[in-house]
Amino acid sequence: MATQTFDLSNIYSKDSVDTELRVPVHAKYDFATAQPDPDSIPFKGLTDALSTMLEKQGGDLAFYPDTRGIPELRELIAAKLERDDGFKVSPDNIAVVNGSAEANFVVIKALVDPGDTVIMEHYVYSGTLAQFRKAGANVVGTPIDDDSIIPEELEALIVKLTAEGKKPKLLYTIPEFQNPTGNTLPTERRKQIIDICRRHHMVIIEDECYTDLRYEGETQESFRSLDDSGMVVYVGSFSKILAPGLRLGYFVSDPETMRRALSFRMTGTNHFTSLAVYEFLNREMYKHIDYINVINRPKRDAMVAALGENFGGTGTTWSTPKGSLYLWVTFPEHVNATELMPIAFKAGVGFNSGASFAPNGDGDHCARLCYGYESVEKNRDGVALLAEIMEREGSFKVSPGG
Amino acid sequence: MATQTFDLSNIYSKDSVDTELRVPVHAKYDFATAQPDPDSIPFKGLTDALSTMLEKQGGDLAFYPDTRGIPELRELIAAKLERDDGFKVSPDNIAVVNGSAEANFVVIKALVDPGDTVIMEHYVYSGTLAQFRKAGANVVGTPIDDDSIIPEELEALIVKLTAEGKKPKLLYTIPEFQNPTGNTLPTERRKQIIDICRRHHMVIIEDECYTDLRYEGETQESFRSLDDSGMVVYVGSFSKILAPGLRLGYFVSDPETMRRALSFRMTGTNHFTSLAVYEFLNREMYKHIDYINVINRPKRDAMVAALGENFGGTGTTWSTPKGSLYLWVTFPEHVNATELMPIAFKAGVGFNSGASFAPNGDGDHCARLCYGYESVEKNRDGVALLAEIMEREGSFKVSPGG
Numbered sequence: 001m002a003t004q005t006f007d008l009s010n011i012y013s014k015d016s017v018d019t020e021l022r023v024p025v026h027a028k029y030d031f032a033t034a035q036p037d038p039d040s041i042p043f044k045g046l047t048d049a050l051s052t053m054l055e056k057q058g059g060d061l062a063f064y065p066d067t068r069g070i071p072e073l074r075e076l077i078a079a080k081l082e083r084d085d086g087f088k089v090s091p092d093n094i095a096v097v098n099g100s101a102e103a104n105f106v107v108i109k110a111l112v113d114p115g116d117t118v119i120m121e122h123y124v125y126s127g128t129l130a131q132f133r134k135a136g137a138n139v140v141g142t143p144i145d146d147d148s149i150i151p152e153e154l155e156a157l158i159v160k161l162t163a164e165g166k167k168p169k170l171l172y173t174i175p176e177f178q179n180p181t182g183n184t185l186p187t188e189r190r191k192q193i194i195d196i197c198r199r200h201h202m203v204i205i206e207d208e209c210y211t212d213l214r215y216e217g218e219t220q221e222s223f224r225s226l227d228d229s230g231m232v233v234y235v236g237s238f239s240k241i242l243a244p245g246l247r248l249g250y251f252v253s254d255p256e257t258m259r260r261a262l263s264f265r266m267t268g269t270n271h272f273t274s275l276a277v278y279e280f281l282n283r284e285m286y287k288h289i290d291y292i293n294v295i296n297r298p299k300r301d302a303m304v305a306a307l308g309e310n311f312g313g314t315g316t317t318w319s320t321p322k323g324s325l326y327l328w329v330t331f332p333e334h335v336n337a338t339e340l341m342p343i344a345f346k347a348g349v350g351f352n353s354g355a356s357f358a359p360n361g362d363g364d365h366c367a368r369l370c371y372g373y374e375s376v377e378k379n380r381d382g383v384a385l386l387a388e389i390m391e392r393e394g395s396f397k398v399s400p401g402g
Numbered sequence: 403m404a405t406q407t408f409d410l411s412n413i414y415s416k417d418s419v420d421t422e423l424r425v426p427v428h429a430k431y432d433f434a435t436a437q438p439d440p441d442s443i444p445f446k447g448l449t450d451a452l453s454t455m456l457e458k459q460g461g462d463l464a465f466y467p468d469t470r471g472i473p474e475l476r477e478l479i480a481a482k483l484e485r486d487d488g489f490k491v492s493p494d495n496i497a498v499v500n501g502s503a504e505a506n507f508v509v510i511k512a513l514v515d516p517g518d519t520v521i522m523e524h525y526v527y528s529g530t531l532a533q534f535r536k537a538g539a540n541v542v543g544t545p546i547d548d549d550s551i552i553p554e555e556l557e558a559l560i561v562k563l564t565a566e567g568k569k570p571k572l573l574y575t576i577p578e579f580q581n582p583t584g585n586t587l588p589t590e591r592r593k594q595i596i597d598i599c600r601r602h603h604m605v606i607i608e609d610e611c612y613t614d615l616r617y618e619g620e621t622q623e624s625f626r627s628l629d630d631s632g633m634v635v636y637v638g639s640f641s642k643i644l645a646p647g648l649r650l651g652y653f654v655s656d657p658e659t660m661r662r663a664l665s666f667r668m669t670g671t672n673h674f675t676s677l678a679v680y681e682f683l684n685r686e687m688y689k690h691i692d693y694i695n696v697i698n699r700p701k702r703d704a705m706v707a708a709l710g711e712n713f714g715g716t717g718t719t720w721s722t723p724k725g726s727l728y729l730w731v732t733f734p735e736h737v738n739a740t741e742l743m744p745i746a747f748k749a750g751v752g753f754n755s756g757a758s759f760a761p762n763g764d765g766d767h768c769a770r771l772c773y774g775y776e777s778v779e780k781n782r783d784g785v786a787l788l789a790e791i792m793e794r795e796g797s798f799k800v801s802p803g804g
Binding site for chain 2: 017054055063105113203231243
């Protein structure tokens, strides 16, 4: 029964915005995807694990489980945190949710009112930046160097903001292999930052999505292992060691913060996937993490070598992370990577310009290049193609290799 | 490093509330769970389907898919809606999300501002009622009879609310096998309700979670098939024909409402589970739905028979739905089923009193008894035990069976 169109314009809520849908697109050389290699996903391991668990306790799928997710997975995470992150926590204080995106979002909703000021690294993961903005936060970036957040600059910023009547409520940080730069915050700086945040009564959200992806050097001490006062909320994920399509992440907090955060959830944790992930990790978590890192390291090496070969002499610099899935490139100031993005995409190279990671604007002359998703060969060839495209577009005053 | 407890009380957002966690509990006879029989879940079918799809396209798990979920599943849903619900819709206008709970919640967020008045059936599913309240809605129940919403009463209520300056924005309804009553709204009433809502410029959210669970009689025409103006948002789910632990539901709306609703999501659709559910349903959806209904019918019969045997002569009445997983019991007015709940639970019988389904309060003398989750035998024995408990508690002036 076709009727005339119903006008909803005066029905939509004030909060609602008509936004673009995300439809996945991939360039031939996809350096925009900060995700693991599709060929590394343990399909058979996951389905075998799932079969075992469904046989054992699949009937539990017929009801809504604990708001914090299945106990087995929370126990396994507790053991992992004690071993890898150096702190003991009861599985009762761990909540498994549908990806670290959901973890971050509900924690933000529990802590942030519209107009509140929050501090993030400048540059920082665009997804979380968008979540803070959706929550109405006034996001301010704190300067970083090769060792990530600079404690003195952070404190100066807090003092300045406080003097302006915008006392920040929290600091969101990715301490290990910061996304997008790949930088890691040394333990010594973490201790200073804890001291600063305690004095200024600020919560720290520590997003440790990438901490398992180290193939060189030493993991630094987690904020949560350095402070168990309730000031630190720890966020983790299985997206980077397994796959984002599994949509399982978790957070650790004091009980009241957890209950408040979980009350913002819109749905329960996926039980089906939890069973598969639990049993797979229970069988071979560290074997799989080792495997992921063995395949990632030569990919980074290939991209770094290709950058040297193709961008040497152009005034371009780049980070060389000791883990993660991406690195950060700084082109000469006059390059506009934001304008280059669609041109490069069309020509076969996908990447994100720095602008999307910049709380304070700017970043147009920077880019995040992800090396974990594509193969060694494609990392090499894609970087060469990018240099070709940029030369064609007049990005370099000096020829690559020159 | 133990430090003194960090005081978060002045950090929490104004919206955040310290709520109880949901921890699953089951009575020996669990009539509180409006979910399918655990033994009916096709474990092997789902893992076989998953294996096939992972082999074929599992690499896609390595990135974030379309905000609306995988195209295959949306195409399958479009075909199902045309066959079962009598309307044609492009897969582009279907969004698969993590359960119908998420579907309802994001649609509510897109349409409802705090203080807005909305109308629901009185009685209505407690989960959606809680979602409207979380969104700050002023929820008003409209009276129902054995054929669900009474159009004349609905219009009188709208006129009254409008005169009071509380013009309702939308009607939320479960037309087929209304939860908790099991009642179905006849097509003729649906047409009248569409006319009423159009005249009063109100959106209809049609939640069709239970529509597949019919083992008697004819499916009525869906609101969406009667109106394609954009006034109707259609919500569906796989929780009731497969399992809630799969957390997959969907909604159909006009494109702008969809984009606005999806912008409230906190995470993406579970891709892993989507692959399993798509391929399983593609292979044997109707065979499985038939199977579910073949096992549900004798369960309903057993519970209805047991109610007759054990509650005859007590002044108790009950609905006899032609499908679904539950029925609605009305005890004599003086019975307080809300107070009985914990006593019965302890003695072995779990159920929900009517109060939790009542937008306008009341409902203490009513109860929803779910028959789909337990076996025929347990439905029979559990109802007998409930009568025993209630007699012991002095609920009946006349003895059961007397």
